[in-house]
Amino acid sequence: MSDPSTRPAPAWQPLYFLAALGAGGLAVSFFMYLMWMTPHAGQPIPSFTTLVAAFAEGTLAMKALIAVAVAGIAVFTALHVRLVIWNVVRLRAWHPTEAAITMKRTNSGSAIMAVPLTYAMVINVGFIVGAVFVPGLWERAEWLFPFALAGFAAIGVYALRLFAGFMTQMIVEGGFDCAKNNSLSQMLSVFAFAMVGVGFSAATAMSHNPVVSVIGFSGAAFFISAAVLFGLMFLFMGFRSMLENRANPETVPTLWIIIPFITVIGIALYRMNMALDHNFGVEWLAGEKFAFLITLFAVQLLFGVLGYSVMKRTGYFETYVSGPGKSPGSFALICPGVALFVFANFVINPGLVGLGVMEQFSAAWYIAYVPLVAVQLLTIRTFFRLTGKLITSDRPAHAAMVPAE
Numbered sequence: 001m002s003d004p005s006t007r008p009a010p011a012w013q014p015l016y017f018l019a020a021l022g023a024g025g026l027a028v029s030f031f032m033y034l035m036w037m038t039p040h041a042g043q044p045i046p047s048f049t050t051l052v053a054a055f056a057e058g059t060l061a062m063k064a065l066i067a068v069a070v071a072g073i074a075v076f077t078a079l080h081v082r083l084v085i086w087n088v089v090r091l092r093a094w095h096p097t098e099a100a101i102t103m104k105r106t107n108s109g110s111a112i113m114a115v116p117l118t119y120a121m122v123i124n125v126g127f128i129v130g131a132v133f134v135p136g137l138w139e140r141a142e143w144l145f146p147f148a149l150a151g152f153a154a155i156g157v158y159a160l161r162l163f164a165g166f167m168t169q170m171i172v173e174g175g176f177d178c179a180k181n182n183s184l185s186q187m188l189s190v191f192a193f194a195m196v197g198v199g200f201s202a203a204t205a206m207s208h209n210p211v212v213s214v215i216g217f218s219g220a221a222f223f224i225s226a227a228v229l230f231g232l233m234f235l236f237m238g239f240r241s242m243l244e245n246r247a248n249p250e251t252v253p254t255l256w257i258i259i260p261f262i263t264v265i266g267i268a269l270y271r272m273n274m275a276l277d278h279n280f281g282v283e284w285l286a287g288e289k290f291a292f293l294i295t296l297f298a299v300q301l302l303f304g305v306l307g308y309s310v311m312k313r314t315g316y317f318e319t320y321v322s323g324p325g326k327s328p329g330s331f332a333l334i335c336p337g338v339a340l341f342v343f344a345n346f347v348i349n350p351g352l353v354g355l356g357v358m359e360q361f362s363a364a365w366y367i368a369y370v371p372l373v374a375v376q377l378l379t380i381r382t383f384f385r386l387t388g389k390l391i392t393s394d395r396p397a398h399a400a401m402v403p404a405e
Contacts, residue, residue, distance in 0.1 A: 008326075009390045012090040013103070015328040017114040019391060020083035022334030022383055023076050024121040025260075029338050029376055030072030031128045032345045036360075037065055044206050047131045047138035070132065077129055084122060086391070091115065105175045109166045110189040116159035117192035120199050123151050127202065145203040145212050149219065152199040156223055159192045182241040183251035184258070185329075186234040190227045191261050197223035198268040205271035205278070213279045217272055224268050231261060249314045253332040255307035259300045260339035266296045270346065286354045293351040297343060304340065321382060330386055337379030344372050 038058075040050040055066050094100050103109055127148065130137045137144075166189070170176040197220045204216030238254075247255075270292070276282035311317060319325035321333070348368050352358040358365055 010326060010328055011099070012094055013099075013328060014091070014094075014111045014114045015331065016090070016391070017084075017087050017118040018328070018331035018334070019383075019387055020080055020087055021114070021118045021121050022331055022338065023080035023083055024118070024125045025335055025338035025342075026376075026380060026383060027073050027076035027080055027125050028128060029341050029379075030069045030076065031132070032342055033065055033069040034132065036345055036349045038062070043138065045131055045138075048133060048135045049138065051132065073128065073132060077125055080122070080125055083387075083391075084118060087118070104166070104169065105173075107177055107181055107186070109169065110163075110186050112162050112166070113159065113189040113192040116155050116162065117188070117195050119155045119158070120152065120192065120195040123148060123155070123199055124195075124202075142207060142209060142212075145207045145209070145216070149200065149203050149212070149216055152196050153219065155199075156193075156196040156219070159196060163189050163193075178237065178241055179245050180241075180248075181237055182245045182248045184235065184238040184254035185251050186238060187231060187254065187257045187261060190231040190234060191257060191264070193223045193230070194227035194261055194264040194268070197221075197227060198264045198271075201268040201271035201275075204275040208279065210279055213275050217275060220268050220272055224265060227261070227265060247310060247314070249316065250320070250327050251329055252307070252310050252314055252316050253329060253336075255303060255310055256336035257332060258303040259336040262296050262300050263339035263343040266293065266343060267346065270350070286356070290351045290355045293343075293347045297347045300340060300343065304336070307336075321385065326390055328390060330390070333386070334379060334383050337375055337382070341372050341376045341379070 034046045034051065038046050038051060038054045040046040043050060046054075051066055051070070055063055058066070103111070130144075131141075200216045200219035200223065202216070204213050204220055207213050207216065235258075270289075273282075273284045273289075273292075277284045317323075320327050320330045348358070348365065349360070352368075353360050353365070358368070
């Protein structure tokens with residue numbers, strides 16, 4: 001029997017898009033430092049102008065913070081773009097293959113939703129890069145919001161077509177195996193809807209044009225509703241199958257998909273409420289913000305503990321992360337680390353600081369960030385370990401096998 005460490009990575013399949021998604025998420029995680037730790041009075045997010053001023057006038061610590069965060073955004077954005085292109089080339093070659101046709105007739109057909117999920121992340125990352133690196137772009141943001149909404153609408157339509165095709169296939173012709181649905185892998189499809197929804201919510205909260213804000217709010221409401229509705233259905237289906245048939249050892253990381261799902265849903269709803277506050281005078285009190293954020297964070301921690309326990313019991317980390325096992329689904333580990341880091345920033349700043357129980361840059365505030373930085377660094381290490389194992393040193397072939405269900 002051959003050494004598992006010498007076996008080639010699984011042939012290309014849509015789940016490899018999760019590598020690009022993870023790189024984009026890590027770029028967003030570095031933006032959080034700029035978002036919550038640099039001055040940008042009068043603006044919802046920092047921009048090139050505010051960052052240049054903060055760097056020129058700030059302390060040595062502020063200069064170092066900006067330099068590290070900007071470098072992190074640049075590095076992971078470059079990796080994100082490279083991995084998106086790498087995947088798109090292989091996607092085009094994969095579509096006409098027998099593996100693609102077969103996959104669409106099984107539970108694994110929902111994996112194709114990783115494509116619009118990643119495309120939505122491309123726009124989100126592009127928005128951050130434009131604000132941080134392009135002089136004067138934020139000052140023209142109102143002109144750009146309609147184009148952003150159009151982009152998310154196009155990706156949303158694409159996602160709906162893929163999802164409707166998969167669901168129609170399963171409902172009309174059958175082929176969905178509930179016994180093999182012993183994971184939360186079907187949540188990937190609704191995660192794509194949530195990512196489109198949070199994209200719509202950005203223009204909703206940041207635009208001062210009531211028409212643009214309402215259009216963005218409506219788009220966000222539609223896709224967030226779709227994500228929650230079908231997400232609950234797939235959540236119950238997945239847990240029922242796992243309890244009856246045991247979890248699939250290769251797909252247990254999907255237990256953590258709830259973490260990024262809640263982060264994206266939570267940020268979308270947060271932005272929608274802020275839009276009602278800023279643009280339409282519907283006040284959202286600090287106590288209500290804290291209660292909303294901490295409740296969702298508690299659910300994330302609950303699934304974090306459950307998922308970790310199951311993965312340790314099945315030996316997932318020893319096999320597919322640090323060990324010889326090679327599975328493109330292991331890239332699903334990146335988004336939960338990013339999502340927990342990002343959402344905890346909201347809990348700390350609009351939540352605890354906004355409520356008045358913690359001061360920004362106080363000792364307690366810095367202590368609260370210690371575990372978050374640890375999670376971010378661990379996620380970065382895992383990302384490079386997986387890309388080195390599955391992509392960089394052992395590129396999967398163009399012709400794909402049918403992925404695990």
